[in-house]
Amino acid sequence: MTPLISFRDAGVAFGSKQVLEGLNLDIAEGEFVCVVGASGCGKTTMLRLIAGLHPPSEGVVSYAGQAIARPRPEIAIVFQDYGKALLPWRTVSGNIELALEAAGTPRAERGAIIANLIALMGLEGDGGKFPSELSGGMQQRVQIARSLAQRPQVLLMDEPFGALDAMTRQGLQDELQRLMMQQRMTVFFVTHDLEEAIYLGDRVIGLRRNPGRIGKVFDVRIGRPRDQVATPEDPEFLRIRRELYDFIRDTEREPAS
Amino acid sequence: MNWRGAILPVSVIAAAQFAATTYGIQSDALASPVEILASLLQALADGSMIRATLETLGAALGGLLVGGSAGILAGIVLGLSGVLNRLMTVSIELVRPVPSVAIIPLFMLVFGLGFRLEIAVVAFGVVWTVLVLTRAAVAGIEPRLLEVARVLGMSRAQAIWKIVLPSALPRIFVALRLAATVSLIVAVTVEVAVNPLGLGYGMQIAQQALRPEWMFAYLVWLIIVGWSFNYLLVRIEGIVLRRMNFTGPRR
Ligand SMILES: Nc1ncnc2c1ncn2[C@@H]1O[C@H](COP(=O)(O)OP(=O)(O)O)[C@@H](O)[C@H]1O
Ligand SMILES: [Mg+2]
Numbered sequence: 001m002t003p004l005i006s007f008r009d010a011g012v013a014f015g016s017k018q019v020l021e022g023l024n025l026d027i028a029e030g031e032f033v034c035v036v037g038a039s040g041c042g043k044t045t046m047l048r049l050i051a052g053l054h055p056p057s058e059g060v061v062s063y064a065g066q067a068i069a070r071p072r073p074e075i076a077i078v079f080q081d082y083g084k085a086l087l088p089w090r091t092v093s094g095n096i097e098l099a100l101e102a103a104g105t106p107r108a109e110r111g112a113i114i115a116n117l118i119a120l121m122g123l124e125g126d127g128g129k130f131p132s133e134l135s136g137g138m139q140q141r142v143q144i145a146r147s148l149a150q151r152p153q154v155l156l157m158d159e160p161f162g163a164l165d166a167m168t169r170q171g172l173q174d175e176l177q178r179l180m181m182q183q184r185m186t187v188f189f190v191t192h193d194l195e196e197a198i199y200l201g202d203r204v205i206g207l208r209r210n211p212g213r214i215g216k217v218f219d220v221r222i223g224r225p226r227d228q229v230a231t232p233e234d235p236e237f238l239r240i241r242r243e244l245y246d247f248i249r250d251t252e253r254e255p256a257s
Numbered sequence: 258m259n260w261r262g263a264i265l266p267v268s269v270i271a272a273a274q275f276a277a278t279t280y281g282i283q284s285d286a287l288a289s290p291v292e293i294l295a296s297l298l299q300a301l302a303d304g305s306m307i308r309a310t311l312e313t314l315g316a317a318l319g320g321l322l323v324g325g326s327a328g329i330l331a332g333i334v335l336g337l338s339g340v341l342n343r344l345m346t347v348s349i350e351l352v353r354p355v356p357s358v359a360i361i362p363l364f365m366l367v368f369g370l371g372f373r374l375e376i377a378v379v380a381f382g383v384v385w386t387v388l389v390l391t392r393a394a395v396a397g398i399e400p401r402l403l404e405v406a407r408v409l410g411m412s413r414a415q416a417i418w419k420i421v422l423p424s425a426l427p428r429i430f431v432a433l434r435l436a437a438t439v440s441l442i443v444a445v446t447v448e449v450a451v452n453p454l455g456l457g458y459g460m461q462i463a464q465q466a467l468r469p470e471w472m473f474a475y476l477v478w479l480i481i482v483g484w485s486f487n488y489l490l491v492r493i494e495g496i497v498l499r500r501m502n503f504t505g506p507r508r
Contacts, residue, residue: 053404071408084401089423089501098419102409150409 002065004029004186005050005154010059011211012045019045021211023059029153032180032187034201036194036244038252042212043190047156050188051077063154073103076152080159082139086131092118092142093127099149117145122175137168144176154186162192170228173200181224194244198237199226206247209254216247288470297474305459306474310482313455316372317437317444317486320379325436328384329429332391333421342392349385357382357443361450372454375447382443383436390435394428395421423501430494437490441483456482 003026012020020042027033035043048054049061052071061068063075079085086095093114100110118127121141131139140160147155161169177200180187191197197204201220208215218240222231231237270290277289288296300306335342360381361374368374398421406416422429448457456475463471 051408053407071410073410075408077404077408079401079404081401084399085405087402087420087423098405099409101419102406102411102415 001028003027004031004064005188006060006062007049008060008062010049010056010061012042012049012054013057018211020049021213023214025205025214027186027188029186030184032189032200032202033205034189034191034197034203035205035207036191036197036248037207037212037215038209038248039192041207041209041251043207044158045212046207047077047158047188047190050154051075051156073150074153076147076150076155078140078143078147078155078157078160080162082136082143082163083131085143086139086146088131091128091130092123092134092145095131095142096146096149099146103150113149117149120148120179121145135168137164137172140164140172148179152185154188157187157189159190159192161196169196174225174228176200177225194241194248195232198240198244199228199231204240204244206244206251208251215251216243218244284469288473292470293473293477296468296470297477300471300474300478306478309454309456309459309475310478312372313441313444313448313457314482314486316375316447316455317379317440319372319376320444321383321433321436321440323376324380324382324384324440325387325433327380328387328432328436329391331384332388332429333395333417333425335388336392336395336425337417337421349388353385353389358446358450361447365451370452375444375452375454378447379440379443383439386439387429387432387436390432391425391429394425394432397428398424426501427498430498434487434490434494438483438487441486445479 005025005027007023007025010020010023011018023046035046037043045054049056050063050068052068052075055069063072068075087098090098096114096117097110100113105113114127118124121144123138123141123145126134126138131142134142144160161172164172173196176187179185187200189197189200198218198220204218204220205214206216206218207213220236220240222234222236274290277291297306335345357378361378364374364377364381368377402420402424403416406420411419444455445457445460448455449461450457452458456479460472460475460479463469463475
Protein backbone atom coordinates (compact mmCIF):
# COMPACT_ATOMS: atom_id res chain seq x y z
CA MET A 1 0.00 0.00 0.00
CA THR A 2 1.34 3.43 -0.84
CA PRO A 3 1.75 5.72 2.15
CA LEU A 4 -0.48 8.78 2.40
CA ILE A 5 2.42 11.09 3.23
CA SER A 6 6.04 10.40 2.49
CA PHE A 7 9.33 12.20 2.97
CA ARG A 8 12.10 11.19 0.54
CA ASP A 9 15.55 12.55 1.46
CA ALA A 10 13.83 15.81 2.32
CA GLY A 11 15.76 18.70 3.83
CA VAL A 12 15.34 22.38 4.56
CA ALA A 13 17.98 25.09 4.70
CA PHE A 14 17.39 28.69 5.69
CA GLY A 15 20.21 30.46 3.92
CA SER A 16 23.36 28.63 4.90
CA LYS A 17 21.73 27.05 7.96
CA GLN A 18 20.70 23.42 7.43
CA VAL A 19 17.60 23.02 9.61
CA LEU A 20 16.38 19.61 8.47
CA GLU A 21 18.35 16.93 6.67
CA GLY A 22 17.83 13.54 5.09
CA LEU A 23 14.26 12.97 6.24
CA ASN A 24 12.78 9.65 5.18
CA LEU A 25 9.39 8.81 6.59
CA ASP A 26 6.19 7.14 5.45
CA ILE A 27 2.91 7.85 7.15
CA ALA A 28 0.03 5.46 6.46
CA GLU A 29 -3.55 6.55 6.11
CA GLY A 30 -5.30 6.67 9.49
CA GLU A 31 -2.06 6.73 11.41
CA PHE A 32 -1.46 9.00 14.41
CA VAL A 33 2.16 10.14 14.31
CA CYS A 34 3.68 12.23 17.07
CA VAL A 35 6.91 14.18 16.68
CA VAL A 36 9.07 15.16 19.66
CA GLY A 37 12.44 16.81 19.95
CA ALA A 38 14.34 19.62 21.59
CA SER A 39 13.15 23.13 20.96
CA GLY A 40 14.49 24.50 17.67
CA CYS A 41 15.22 21.07 16.19
CA GLY A 42 12.82 21.63 13.27
CA LYS A 43 9.49 20.12 14.32
CA THR A 44 7.44 23.07 13.11
CA THR A 45 9.42 23.25 9.88
CA MET A 46 8.70 19.56 9.25
CA LEU A 47 4.98 20.19 9.76
CA ARG A 48 5.09 23.18 7.41
CA LEU A 49 6.57 20.97 4.71
CA ILE A 50 3.50 18.73 4.80
CA ALA A 51 1.24 21.78 4.96
CA GLY A 52 2.73 23.13 1.75
CA LEU A 53 3.61 26.35 3.57
CA HIS A 54 7.31 25.82 2.93
CA PRO A 55 9.04 23.96 0.08
CA PRO A 56 11.81 21.46 0.82
CA SER A 57 15.27 22.69 -0.20
CA GLU A 58 16.13 19.15 -1.26
CA GLY A 59 14.24 15.90 -1.67
CA VAL A 60 10.48 15.47 -1.91
CA VAL A 61 7.51 15.53 0.43
CA SER A 62 4.44 14.00 -1.15
CA TYR A 63 0.77 13.44 -0.47
CA ALA A 64 -0.84 10.39 -2.08
CA GLY A 65 2.11 10.12 -4.43
CA GLN A 66 2.04 13.79 -5.50
CA ALA A 67 4.72 16.27 -4.48
CA ILE A 68 3.26 18.91 -2.16
CA ALA A 69 3.80 22.30 -3.76
CA ARG A 70 1.20 24.40 -1.96
CA PRO A 71 -1.45 23.98 0.74
CA ARG A 72 -4.03 21.37 -0.22
CA PRO A 73 -7.66 21.25 0.88
CA GLU A 74 -7.19 17.67 2.18
CA ILE A 75 -4.63 18.88 4.72
CA ALA A 76 -5.68 21.07 7.66
CA ILE A 77 -3.60 22.71 10.39
CA VAL A 78 -4.21 23.57 14.01
CA PHE A 79 -1.67 26.17 15.13
CA GLN A 80 -0.41 26.47 18.68
CA ASP A 81 -1.18 30.18 18.92
CA TYR A 82 -4.97 30.04 18.73
CA GLY A 83 -5.06 33.70 19.78
CA LYS A 84 -3.44 34.68 16.51
CA ALA A 85 -5.03 32.09 14.26
CA LEU A 86 -8.66 33.07 14.95
CA LEU A 87 -10.27 36.16 13.43
CA PRO A 88 -11.03 38.45 16.39
CA TRP A 89 -13.83 40.22 14.50
CA ARG A 90 -15.73 37.01 13.78
CA THR A 91 -17.80 34.96 16.21
CA VAL A 92 -17.16 31.28 16.87
CA SER A 93 -19.64 30.37 14.13
CA GLY A 94 -18.13 32.97 11.82
CA ASN A 95 -14.65 31.58 12.34
CA ILE A 96 -15.82 28.07 11.51
CA GLU A 97 -17.76 29.39 8.54
CA LEU A 98 -14.55 30.88 7.11
CA ALA A 99 -13.42 27.37 6.14
CA LEU A 100 -16.77 26.70 4.45
CA GLU A 101 -16.64 30.01 2.56
CA ALA A 102 -13.16 29.12 1.33
CA ALA A 103 -14.37 25.68 0.24
CA GLY A 104 -17.35 27.19 -1.59
CA THR A 105 -19.93 25.34 0.50
CA PRO A 106 -23.40 26.67 -0.42
CA ARG A 107 -24.74 29.11 2.15
CA ALA A 108 -27.82 26.98 2.81
CA GLU A 109 -25.73 24.00 3.91
CA ARG A 110 -23.38 25.88 6.21
CA GLY A 111 -25.68 26.29 9.21
CA ALA A 112 -26.12 22.55 9.75
CA ILE A 113 -22.41 21.81 9.31
CA ILE A 114 -21.46 24.54 11.78
CA ALA A 115 -24.03 23.31 14.32
CA ASN A 116 -22.60 19.79 14.03
CA LEU A 117 -19.03 20.92 14.57
CA ILE A 118 -20.06 23.12 17.49
CA ALA A 119 -21.72 20.13 19.13
CA LEU A 120 -18.79 17.85 18.28
CA MET A 121 -16.29 20.19 19.93
CA GLY A 122 -18.47 20.92 22.97
CA LEU A 123 -19.02 24.56 22.05
CA GLU A 124 -22.80 24.57 22.44
CA GLY A 125 -24.06 28.00 23.41
CA ASP A 126 -20.83 29.71 22.37
CA GLY A 127 -21.56 30.03 18.65
CA GLY A 128 -22.36 33.73 18.96
CA LYS A 129 -19.39 34.60 21.16
CA PHE A 130 -16.20 36.25 19.98
CA PRO A 131 -12.84 34.54 20.57
CA SER A 132 -11.85 37.18 23.12
CA GLU A 133 -14.79 36.06 25.27
CA LEU A 134 -13.53 32.46 25.46
CA SER A 135 -10.84 30.72 27.51
CA GLY A 136 -7.73 29.40 25.76
CA GLY A 137 -9.07 25.85 25.76
CA MET A 138 -12.33 26.94 24.17
CA GLN A 139 -10.50 29.01 21.56
CA GLN A 140 -8.42 25.99 20.65
CA ARG A 141 -11.64 23.99 20.26
CA VAL A 142 -12.83 26.62 17.81
CA GLN A 143 -9.65 26.30 15.81
CA ILE A 144 -10.00 22.51 15.74
CA ALA A 145 -13.63 22.86 14.65
CA ARG A 146 -12.58 25.20 11.85
CA SER A 147 -9.92 22.78 10.64
CA LEU A 148 -12.46 19.94 10.70
CA ALA A 149 -14.86 22.08 8.65
CA GLN A 150 -12.31 21.68 5.88
CA ARG A 151 -13.17 17.92 5.93
CA PRO A 152 -9.46 17.09 5.84
CA GLN A 153 -7.84 13.69 5.33
CA VAL A 154 -4.85 14.87 7.31
CA LEU A 155 -4.76 16.97 10.45
CA LEU A 156 -1.49 18.71 11.27
CA MET A 157 -1.22 19.93 14.85
CA ASP A 158 1.69 22.07 16.07
CA GLU A 159 1.87 21.84 19.87
CA PRO A 160 -1.88 22.46 19.93
CA PHE A 161 -2.26 22.00 23.68
CA GLY A 162 1.13 23.40 24.70
CA ALA A 163 -0.26 26.67 26.03
CA LEU A 164 -3.11 25.11 28.01
CA ASP A 165 -3.29 24.05 31.65
CA ALA A 166 -3.00 20.35 32.52
CA MET A 167 -6.71 19.70 33.11
CA THR A 168 -7.79 21.33 29.87
CA ARG A 169 -5.00 19.58 28.02
CA GLN A 170 -6.05 16.11 29.19
CA GLY A 171 -9.67 16.82 28.29
CA LEU A 172 -8.72 17.87 24.79
CA GLN A 173 -6.35 14.93 24.35
CA ASP A 174 -9.20 12.53 25.06
CA GLU A 175 -11.56 14.37 22.74
CA LEU A 176 -8.95 14.29 20.00
CA GLN A 177 -8.49 10.55 20.51
CA ARG A 178 -12.25 9.98 20.35
CA LEU A 179 -12.48 12.12 17.21
CA MET A 180 -9.71 10.18 15.47
CA MET A 181 -11.30 6.85 16.31
CA GLN A 182 -14.61 8.08 14.85
CA GLN A 183 -13.35 9.83 11.74
CA ARG A 184 -10.29 7.82 10.75
CA MET A 185 -8.14 10.83 10.00
CA THR A 186 -4.39 10.81 9.66
CA VAL A 187 -2.75 12.99 12.29
CA PHE A 188 0.70 14.55 12.43
CA PHE A 189 1.08 15.88 15.94
CA VAL A 190 4.04 17.97 17.13
CA THR A 191 4.61 18.25 20.86
CA HIS A 192 7.37 18.73 23.38
CA ASP A 193 5.47 16.74 25.99
CA LEU A 194 6.80 13.16 25.84
CA GLU A 195 3.90 11.61 27.79
CA GLU A 196 1.43 13.33 25.51
CA ALA A 197 3.23 11.91 22.47
CA ILE A 198 3.12 8.33 23.78
CA TYR A 199 -0.44 8.68 25.06
CA LEU A 200 -1.78 9.86 21.70
CA GLY A 201 0.50 8.34 19.08
CA ASP A 202 0.56 5.08 17.15
CA ARG A 203 4.15 6.04 16.48
CA VAL A 204 6.47 8.55 18.11
CA ILE A 205 9.26 10.10 16.03
CA GLY A 206 12.19 11.45 18.04
CA LEU A 207 14.19 14.14 16.25
CA ARG A 208 17.84 14.96 16.70
CA ARG A 209 19.06 18.49 16.14
CA ASN A 210 21.70 20.43 14.18
CA PRO A 211 20.69 19.53 11.64
CA GLY A 212 17.23 18.21 12.50
CA ARG A 213 16.91 14.58 11.51
CA ILE A 214 15.00 11.50 12.53
CA GLY A 215 16.84 9.88 15.42
CA LYS A 216 14.61 7.15 16.73
CA VAL A 217 11.12 5.84 16.00
CA PHE A 218 8.95 4.21 18.66
CA ASP A 219 5.92 2.06 17.86
CA VAL A 220 3.30 2.43 20.56
CA ARG A 221 1.42 -0.86 20.75
CA ILE A 222 -1.18 0.12 23.29
CA GLY A 223 -4.85 -0.47 22.48
CA ARG A 224 -7.47 2.27 22.22
CA PRO A 225 -9.27 3.95 23.73
CA ARG A 226 -6.43 4.84 26.04
CA ASP A 227 -7.09 6.13 29.50
CA GLN A 228 -5.54 9.03 31.41
CA VAL A 229 -5.15 6.92 34.56
CA ALA A 230 -4.55 3.36 33.32
CA THR A 231 -2.45 3.96 30.20
CA PRO A 232 0.46 5.77 31.91
CA GLU A 233 0.78 2.70 34.17
CA ASP A 234 0.87 0.27 31.24
CA PRO A 235 4.28 -1.51 31.13
CA GLU A 236 4.56 -0.74 27.43
CA PHE A 237 3.97 2.97 28.13
CA LEU A 238 6.58 2.95 30.89
CA ARG A 239 9.13 1.19 28.71
CA ILE A 240 8.72 3.64 25.80
CA ARG A 241 8.72 6.54 28.20
CA ARG A 242 12.05 5.46 29.66
CA GLU A 243 13.62 4.96 26.23
CA LEU A 244 12.24 8.25 24.95
CA TYR A 245 13.58 10.16 27.93
CA ASP A 246 16.99 8.56 27.44
CA PHE A 247 16.90 9.44 23.77
CA ILE A 248 15.94 13.08 24.39
CA ARG A 249 18.58 13.47 27.10
CA ASP A 250 21.09 12.07 24.63
CA THR A 251 20.09 14.56 21.90
CA GLU A 252 20.38 17.43 24.37
CA ARG A 253 23.98 16.50 25.08
CA GLU A 254 24.79 17.17 21.44
CA PRO A 255 26.16 20.66 20.75
CA ALA A 256 23.46 23.27 20.30
CA SER A 257 24.95 24.75 17.15
CA MET B 258 -17.55 68.07 25.04
CA ASN B 259 -16.24 69.87 28.07
CA TRP B 260 -18.12 73.12 28.71
CA ARG B 261 -14.93 74.74 30.00
CA GLY B 262 -13.58 74.60 26.48
CA ALA B 263 -16.24 77.16 25.53
CA ILE B 264 -15.00 79.78 28.02
CA LEU B 265 -12.27 81.21 25.80
CA PRO B 266 -14.19 81.52 22.49
CA VAL B 267 -17.28 82.88 24.20
CA SER B 268 -15.26 85.50 26.10
CA VAL B 269 -13.46 86.56 22.94
CA ILE B 270 -16.75 86.95 21.07
CA ALA B 271 -18.30 88.90 23.97
CA ALA B 272 -15.23 91.15 24.23
CA ALA B 273 -15.27 91.76 20.46
CA GLN B 274 -18.95 92.68 20.59
CA PHE B 275 -18.36 94.96 23.61
CA ALA B 276 -15.49 96.67 21.83
CA ALA B 277 -17.53 97.06 18.66
CA THR B 278 -20.54 98.62 20.40
CA THR B 279 -18.45 100.82 22.73
CA TYR B 280 -15.91 102.19 20.26
CA GLY B 281 -17.58 101.42 16.93
CA ILE B 282 -15.79 99.73 14.02
CA GLN B 283 -14.91 101.55 10.83
CA SER B 284 -12.82 98.98 9.05
CA ASP B 285 -12.59 96.99 5.82
CA ALA B 286 -11.10 94.06 7.71
CA LEU B 287 -13.24 93.65 10.81
CA ALA B 288 -16.91 93.24 11.70
CA SER B 289 -18.79 92.87 14.97
CA PRO B 290 -20.05 89.44 16.02
CA VAL B 291 -23.67 90.59 15.72
CA GLU B 292 -23.16 91.78 12.16
CA ILE B 293 -21.44 88.52 11.29
CA LEU B 294 -24.26 86.48 12.76
CA ALA B 295 -26.84 88.56 10.89
CA SER B 296 -25.00 88.03 7.59
CA LEU B 297 -24.72 84.33 8.28
CA LEU B 298 -28.44 83.98 8.98
CA GLN B 299 -29.28 85.98 5.88
CA ALA B 300 -27.01 83.88 3.69
CA LEU B 301 -28.52 80.72 5.14
CA ALA B 302 -32.04 82.03 4.56
CA ASP B 303 -31.51 83.07 0.93
CA GLY B 304 -29.99 79.67 0.12
CA SER B 305 -26.65 80.97 -1.14
CA MET B 306 -24.74 79.59 1.83
CA ILE B 307 -26.40 76.20 1.53
CA ARG B 308 -25.65 76.01 -2.18
CA ALA B 309 -22.00 76.96 -1.64
CA THR B 310 -21.73 74.42 1.18
CA LEU B 311 -23.11 71.64 -1.01
CA GLU B 312 -20.66 72.55 -3.76
CA THR B 313 -17.66 72.52 -1.44
CA LEU B 314 -18.73 69.34 0.38
CA GLY B 315 -19.53 67.67 -2.93
CA ALA B 316 -16.07 68.38 -4.28
CA ALA B 317 -14.39 67.41 -1.00
CA LEU B 318 -16.32 64.14 -0.76
CA GLY B 319 -15.82 63.40 -4.44
CA GLY B 320 -12.08 63.88 -4.08
CA LEU B 321 -12.05 61.88 -0.87
CA LEU B 322 -13.87 59.05 -2.62
CA VAL B 323 -11.53 59.01 -5.61
CA GLY B 324 -8.29 59.60 -3.71
CA GLY B 325 -9.33 57.46 -0.74
CA SER B 326 -10.30 54.39 -2.73
CA ALA B 327 -7.24 54.71 -4.98
CA GLY B 328 -5.06 55.03 -1.87
CA ILE B 329 -6.66 52.03 -0.15
CA LEU B 330 -6.39 49.89 -3.26
CA ALA B 331 -2.78 50.82 -3.98
CA GLY B 332 -1.93 50.53 -0.28
CA ILE B 333 -3.26 46.96 -0.16
CA VAL B 334 -1.46 45.92 -3.33
CA LEU B 335 1.85 47.45 -2.23
CA GLY B 336 1.44 46.20 1.34
CA LEU B 337 1.04 42.63 0.10
CA SER B 338 3.65 42.67 -2.67
CA GLY B 339 7.22 43.24 -1.57
CA VAL B 340 8.47 43.51 -5.16
CA LEU B 341 5.95 46.12 -6.30
CA ASN B 342 6.48 48.04 -3.10
CA ARG B 343 10.25 48.25 -3.60
CA LEU B 344 9.59 49.32 -7.19
CA MET B 345 7.25 52.16 -6.19
CA THR B 346 8.56 53.48 -2.88
CA VAL B 347 10.99 56.06 -4.27
CA SER B 348 8.43 57.45 -6.73
CA ILE B 349 5.82 57.77 -3.99
CA GLU B 350 8.22 59.49 -1.64
CA LEU B 351 9.09 61.96 -4.40
CA VAL B 352 5.51 62.89 -5.28
CA ARG B 353 4.10 62.81 -1.75
CA PRO B 354 5.58 66.10 -0.48
CA VAL B 355 4.27 68.12 -3.48
CA PRO B 356 1.76 70.59 -1.96
CA SER B 357 -1.67 70.07 -3.51
CA VAL B 358 -1.87 73.79 -4.35
CA ALA B 359 1.17 73.37 -6.57
CA ILE B 360 -0.63 70.84 -8.71
CA ILE B 361 -3.51 73.25 -9.50
CA PRO B 362 -1.91 74.86 -12.62
CA LEU B 363 -1.16 71.47 -14.16
CA PHE B 364 -4.62 70.08 -13.40
CA MET B 365 -6.22 73.28 -14.81
CA LEU B 366 -4.61 72.50 -18.14
CA VAL B 367 -6.15 69.04 -18.03
CA PHE B 368 -9.55 69.69 -16.45
CA GLY B 369 -10.19 73.44 -16.90
CA LEU B 370 -12.13 75.09 -14.07
CA GLY B 371 -15.01 73.43 -12.23
CA PHE B 372 -15.83 70.37 -10.16
CA ARG B 373 -13.54 67.99 -12.00
CA LEU B 374 -10.54 70.19 -11.27
CA GLU B 375 -11.41 70.46 -7.61
CA ILE B 376 -12.08 66.74 -7.20
CA ALA B 377 -8.80 65.93 -8.91
CA VAL B 378 -6.78 68.28 -6.68
CA VAL B 379 -8.48 66.97 -3.53
CA ALA B 380 -7.85 63.39 -4.66
CA PHE B 381 -4.19 64.24 -5.22
CA GLY B 382 -4.10 65.87 -1.80
CA VAL B 383 -5.38 62.80 0.07
CA VAL B 384 -4.24 59.79 -1.96
CA TRP B 385 -0.65 59.61 -0.67
CA THR B 386 -1.49 59.75 3.02
CA VAL B 387 -4.15 57.06 2.60
CA LEU B 388 -1.81 54.94 0.52
CA VAL B 389 1.09 55.10 2.94
CA LEU B 390 -1.04 54.44 6.03
CA THR B 391 -2.97 51.60 4.37
CA ARG B 392 0.27 50.04 3.18
CA ALA B 393 1.64 50.13 6.72
CA ALA B 394 -1.61 48.65 8.08
CA VAL B 395 -1.53 45.79 5.56
CA ALA B 396 2.16 45.09 6.09
CA GLY B 397 1.47 44.88 9.82
CA ILE B 398 -1.21 42.20 9.58
CA GLU B 399 -0.73 39.11 11.77
CA PRO B 400 1.17 36.76 9.42
CA ARG B 401 -0.56 33.78 11.01
CA LEU B 402 -3.88 34.99 9.58
CA LEU B 403 -2.43 35.05 6.06
CA GLU B 404 -1.28 31.45 6.58
CA VAL B 405 -4.77 30.53 7.74
CA ALA B 406 -6.08 31.94 4.47
CA ARG B 407 -3.60 29.84 2.47
CA VAL B 408 -4.26 26.65 4.42
CA LEU B 409 -8.02 27.05 4.02
CA GLY B 410 -7.45 27.41 0.28
CA MET B 411 -8.86 30.92 -0.03
CA SER B 412 -8.50 32.73 -3.33
CA ARG B 413 -6.46 35.93 -3.33
CA ALA B 414 -9.62 38.02 -3.58
CA GLN B 415 -11.24 36.13 -0.68
CA ALA B 416 -8.15 36.56 1.47
CA ILE B 417 -8.08 40.30 0.79
CA TRP B 418 -11.79 40.78 1.36
CA LYS B 419 -12.23 38.52 4.38
CA ILE B 420 -8.89 38.82 6.16
CA VAL B 421 -6.64 41.64 4.93
CA LEU B 422 -9.25 44.39 4.73
CA PRO B 423 -10.94 43.72 8.08
CA SER B 424 -7.56 43.41 9.80
CA ALA B 425 -6.40 46.72 8.40
CA LEU B 426 -9.73 48.51 8.80
CA PRO B 427 -9.11 50.27 12.12
CA ARG B 428 -5.97 51.87 10.76
CA ILE B 429 -7.54 52.60 7.37
CA PHE B 430 -10.22 54.54 9.23
CA VAL B 431 -7.58 56.64 10.95
CA ALA B 432 -6.17 57.42 7.50
CA LEU B 433 -9.61 58.31 6.13
CA ARG B 434 -10.38 60.62 9.02
CA LEU B 435 -7.10 62.43 8.43
CA ALA B 436 -7.87 62.55 4.71
CA ALA B 437 -11.36 63.96 5.35
CA THR B 438 -9.93 66.97 7.16
CA VAL B 439 -7.40 67.47 4.39
CA SER B 440 -10.07 67.13 1.69
CA LEU B 441 -12.07 70.06 3.06
CA ILE B 442 -8.95 72.19 3.41
CA VAL B 443 -7.84 71.46 -0.14
CA ALA B 444 -11.32 72.02 -1.62
CA VAL B 445 -11.58 75.48 -0.05
CA THR B 446 -8.01 76.25 -1.09
CA VAL B 447 -8.81 75.48 -4.73
CA GLU B 448 -11.92 77.69 -4.48
CA VAL B 449 -10.07 80.61 -2.92
CA ALA B 450 -7.25 80.27 -5.46
CA VAL B 451 -9.04 79.69 -8.76
CA ASN B 452 -12.31 77.82 -8.80
CA PRO B 453 -15.53 79.87 -9.08
CA LEU B 454 -17.70 77.78 -6.77
CA GLY B 455 -18.32 76.85 -3.15
CA LEU B 456 -17.51 78.47 0.17
CA GLY B 457 -13.97 79.49 -0.76
CA TYR B 458 -15.20 81.43 -3.77
CA GLY B 459 -17.93 83.09 -1.68
CA MET B 460 -15.29 84.22 0.78
CA GLN B 461 -13.12 85.54 -2.01
CA ILE B 462 -16.03 87.57 -3.46
CA ALA B 463 -16.89 89.00 -0.03
CA GLN B 464 -13.32 90.08 0.44
CA GLN B 465 -13.17 91.73 -2.98
CA ALA B 466 -16.46 93.52 -2.28
CA LEU B 467 -14.98 94.83 0.98
CA ARG B 468 -17.66 93.10 3.03
CA PRO B 469 -15.81 91.76 6.09
CA GLU B 470 -19.06 90.67 7.79
CA TRP B 471 -19.77 88.34 4.86
CA MET B 472 -16.25 87.05 4.85
CA PHE B 473 -16.41 86.27 8.57
CA ALA B 474 -19.83 84.68 8.15
CA TYR B 475 -18.25 82.25 5.66
CA LEU B 476 -15.38 81.60 8.03
CA VAL B 477 -17.68 80.87 10.97
CA TRP B 478 -19.79 78.61 8.80
CA LEU B 479 -16.70 76.80 7.56
CA ILE B 480 -15.76 76.03 11.15
CA ILE B 481 -19.21 74.58 11.78
CA VAL B 482 -19.13 72.52 8.57
CA GLY B 483 -15.63 71.23 9.20
CA TRP B 484 -16.42 70.22 12.74
CA SER B 485 -19.65 68.43 11.74
CA PHE B 486 -17.86 66.66 8.89
CA ASN B 487 -15.25 65.24 11.25
CA TYR B 488 -17.85 64.40 13.89
CA LEU B 489 -19.88 62.45 11.34
CA LEU B 490 -16.83 60.45 10.27
CA VAL B 491 -15.90 59.60 13.83
CA ARG B 492 -19.44 58.36 14.43
CA ILE B 493 -19.47 56.22 11.28
CA GLU B 494 -16.08 54.79 12.22
CA GLY B 495 -17.31 53.95 15.70
CA ILE B 496 -20.42 52.21 14.39
CA VAL B 497 -18.60 50.16 11.76
CA LEU B 498 -15.78 49.09 14.07
CA ARG B 499 -18.19 48.22 16.87
CA ARG B 500 -20.27 46.11 14.51
CA MET B 501 -17.07 44.30 13.57
CA ASN B 502 -16.12 43.76 17.21
CA PHE B 503 -13.14 46.10 17.05
CA THR B 504 -13.71 47.64 20.44
CA GLY B 505 -11.10 48.99 22.76
CA PRO B 506 -7.48 49.31 21.80
CA ARG B 507 -6.49 48.16 18.36
CA ARG B 508 -5.10 44.68 18.08
N1 LIG C 1 11.58 31.42 8.41
C1 LIG C 1 12.75 31.07 9.00
N2 LIG C 1 13.89 31.70 8.65
C2 LIG C 1 15.07 31.37 9.22
N3 LIG C 1 15.21 30.40 10.15
C3 LIG C 1 14.11 29.75 10.54
C4 LIG C 1 12.82 30.05 10.00
N4 LIG C 1 11.91 29.23 10.57
C5 LIG C 1 12.60 28.47 11.45
N5 LIG C 1 13.92 28.76 11.43
C6 LIG C 1 14.97 28.11 12.22
O1 LIG C 1 14.86 26.74 12.02
C7 LIG C 1 15.09 26.02 13.21
C8 LIG C 1 13.93 25.10 13.50
O2 LIG C 1 12.80 25.85 13.79
P1 LIG C 1 11.40 25.16 14.15
O3 LIG C 1 11.03 24.26 13.05
O4 LIG C 1 10.46 26.24 14.47
O5 LIG C 1 11.80 24.33 15.44
P2 LIG C 1 10.83 23.67 16.53
O6 LIG C 1 9.43 23.77 16.06
O7 LIG C 1 11.32 22.26 16.66
O8 LIG C 1 11.07 24.42 17.81
C9 LIG C 1 15.33 27.06 14.30
O9 LIG C 1 16.70 27.18 14.52
C10 LIG C 1 14.77 28.31 13.71
O10 LIG C 1 15.51 29.42 14.18
MG1 LIG D 1 7.76 24.75 16.89
